[in-house]
Amino acid sequence: MELRPILSTLRRHKVTSWLLIVEIALTCAIVCNAVFMIGHRLQHMRMASGIDEHALVQIQLAEIAPTPDIYARAREDLAVLRQVPGVQAVALTNQLPLGGSSSNASLKLDPTQREATLSAGTYFGEDLPQTMGARLVAGRHLQPDEFVNADVVVKALASGNTKAVPAVTVITQALADRLWPGQNPLGKTVYVTDQVSVRVVGVLAELARANAYNDATAHYSIILPLFMGAGKDQSYVIRTRPQDREAVLKAAVAALRKADPGRVVTKQRTYDEVRQTFFANDRAMAGILVGVIVALLVVTALGIVGLASFWVAQRRRTIGVRRALGATRRHILNYFQTENFVLATIGIALGMVLAYGINLFLMLHYELPRLPAVYFPVGAIALWLIGQLAVLGPALRAAAVPPVVATRSV
C-alpha cells in the first residue's frame, strides 16, 4: 500500500486528523492506566489471609448490663460453643484478618531506638492459629498455661510492673523476614513497649492483619498470650465444615443467647462475608474502571465511524475516479483501513507518552506503583483493533462506490 497519497490527503484535513489523533491518544493513555489499576485492585483483592476462610464463622456480642466477670463469661461461652453440633474448634479473638477494625503495636528491636522499626497487628487469643487454620512453619504454638487474663497485664503495667506480661510470642514469616532477614527467628527478642520484650517461640506461614490496606505490610502480625474476656470488641471465631456454616452459625448464636440472655448479637457472619466487606470498595472501583474503559472505547469507536463516514461521503467522486482508473474494491477498502491505521499509530505513540505522564501523576498522589511495560501494548492493541473495526463499515461503503460516479457531476 502506498502511504504517500494517504498522508497528502490527511495533510489537507490537518485539524480534523489531529483531533482524531488526540482522541485516540487520550483514550489509549486512560485505558492503559485504567487496565493497570484494575490489575492492581484485583491483585490486592486476592490477598491471602493465611487462614482457612471457608471453614470459619464470626459471632460478636455486646452486653446490656455490665458483666461481673468477663473472663469467666468468655470461658463459659467457649465451653458452650464447643458443645454445639458441627463445631470443630472455637477461639476468642480481638480481631480477624481483614476484619477492618484493628489492634496494632509498634515494635522495636532495641528499646533505645528513637523510632519504632515497624507497626504490626497484635492478635490476642488462645488456640487462634489452630482454630483459624494458620499454618505453623517453625517452633511451637502458644500453650494454654502461658495465657494471662488481660486485666492482670493492664493493672500490672499501670503500676509499672513489666514482669507480669507473658514473654512469649508467635509471629508470621513475613514479620520474621523483615525483622531478622536470613536468620532463624526462634528465640529472638522483640520489644512491644520500651520495657516489655517477648521471645519468639513459633512462626506462622501467613496471617494477615485486620487493617491490611498496604500489600507490603499486610502480613506483619504477632500473637500475644493474652486472654481478653467477653466484650463488645471481641469475637468468637468458630471452625466448622464449609457446608455446615449457616446451620452452625444459627445454633451457636442460639446457644450463646441461652448461656447469657443479657446480650445483643452485633455481628454474625461467615468469614467469606468478612473478606467481601473488606474489599467492597476495591471491587466497586474495579467495576467503575471497567465501565470507564468500555465507555471510552465505545465513544472513540463511534467517533471514528462518524468521521470516516464523512470522509467517505466527501470523497465519493475521488473514489469513483480511482475506481474508473482501475482501482479494485480491495484497493479502496485498504486505503481507508491504512488511513485509520496511520492515524491510530500516531495516536497510540502519543498515548504511550501520555500514559507514562498520567502514571507519574498517580504515583505522586495516589501511592500507585510504576506502570509496568506490559500494559503499554494492551492499550495499543485495543486501539488498533477498535480503529480497524470502526472503520470497516465506512470503508466497505467506500468500496461499494461504483466507478460511474466519476462521470456524474455533483
Add this chain to the structure above:
Amino acid sequence: MFGYYLDLALHSLKRNKALTALMVLAIALGIGASMTTLTVLHVLSGDPLPGRSDMLYYPQIDPRDDSGILPGKEPPFQLTEIDGFNLLRAQRADRQALMTGGAVPIQPDSAAMDPFYVEARYTTADFFAMFGAPFHYGRGWSAADDEAKAREVVIGSELNERLFGGVNSVGRTLRVADSQFRIVGVLGNWAPSPHFYDLNTGSYGYAEQVFMPLQTALDLHVAHNGSTDCWGNGTGGVGRIYPSSSCVWMQFWVQLDTPAKAADYQEFLVHYSEQQKALGRFVKAPNVRLRNVMQWLAYWQVIPDDVRLQTWLAFGFLLVCLVNTVGLMLAKFLRRSAELSVRRALGASRRALFAQLLIESGVVGMVGGAGGLLLALLGLWVVRHRPSDYAALAHLDPAMLLTTFLLALGASLLAGLLPAWRACQVAPALQLKSN
C-alpha cells in the same frame, strides 16, 4: 436573526440524525459522568457547619515521652484524659467541649421491644451551643450537671422516633447501660458531614443518638469507641478499664470568636505545655497545633482517595467526549463549505456565519447537557445504592445544578468554537468555482 439561525441549525441537525445523536450522546455521557463524581466530591468536601466552622478550633498538644518520637513530628491527634480536663477547666476559650465516642445499650420500658445498641457521644455542656446543634424539644445539660455527674441525656430524633413515636419525650426516663437517665433534650435532624469532631468513628453518614455528660459516662464505665493511641506502658484498657494515662483517646474543641483570640489560645497551649514540662508530666519541648474545622479536615485528608481518582477519570472521559464532538462537528461544518460559500456570496458576513454555526453547536451542547443532567441523576442514584458510608449524601444541590448547566454550556461552546471558526474561513469564490 436568532430564530432564523435556530431554524437553520435544527434543519441541519435533522438532516444527519445519527451523527447528531452521536454528538449529543457523547456530550451527555461526558457531562453525566463528570457531574456525578463532581457532586460526590462536592458533598464530601463540604463545610460541616457553614458560618460557624471558621471559629471552631481543634487544639493539639504533645504529652508523649521522648522515646520513639523524632522532633518536628505532628503531635497526637487526640488528648489524654488529664490534659483534656485541664484544658476544659482552664476555660480559656469562648466555648469548649471535651468528648469521646462510644456505644450504649438502650433498654426500652416496653417488653415488646428488645434492647439494642446505639452510637453515643460522651461530652460536656458547651457541645450543643458551640456546634449549633438544633433542639427539637428541651435543651442540653449545664456545666453544673457535668460536675454533678448528672444522669441526664440528650437523644437524637431517630431514637426519639423509635422509642416514643416522635412525641416530646423531655422529662421521661430512659434506661441506658443498666442506669436510669432523664431525657433533657431531643435534637432535630443533625448529622454534620464529615463527622469532623471525631473522624475515628467514621467520616460520613454517622449520627450519634445518645449524648451523655462525659463525667457521667466515665463514672458508669460505659463502652468507649474510636481510636486509642498509647506510649510507654500505656494500654488501651479492657472490659470496664479505660485507656491508661499515657494514652490519647479524647477530642477537645474550642470556639474562638476572633483571630486574635486564636493567637492567644495558641500561646496558652505553649504555656500549658511548658508548665506541664516543668511539672515533669511532659518530656518534649512544646509541640502544639491549632487548626480550624476546614484546616483540620484538609490535614486529615478526609475525602477518600478513590473519590478523587474517580473525579479525574470522569474529567478525562469528558475530555475525550469533547474532542470527539469537536472532530465530528468540524467535519460536519467543513462539508457544508459549499452552502456557507453561497451564503457568504449572497452577502452574509463572517460574523453572521459564525453566529449561525455556534448556535448549531450550542443546540447540540444544550441537549447534551440536559441528557448529562439526567445521566448525573441516574449516576447519583447508583451511588446512593452502593454500600459506601457516604452513599446517603449523594444528592444534587442547587449549586451543583448550576455547575452542571454552566459545564454543559461551556463544554458545547468550547466544542463549537473551533469548528465554527474554521468553517467561517471559507473562500467563497474558490468553493463556488470548484462546484
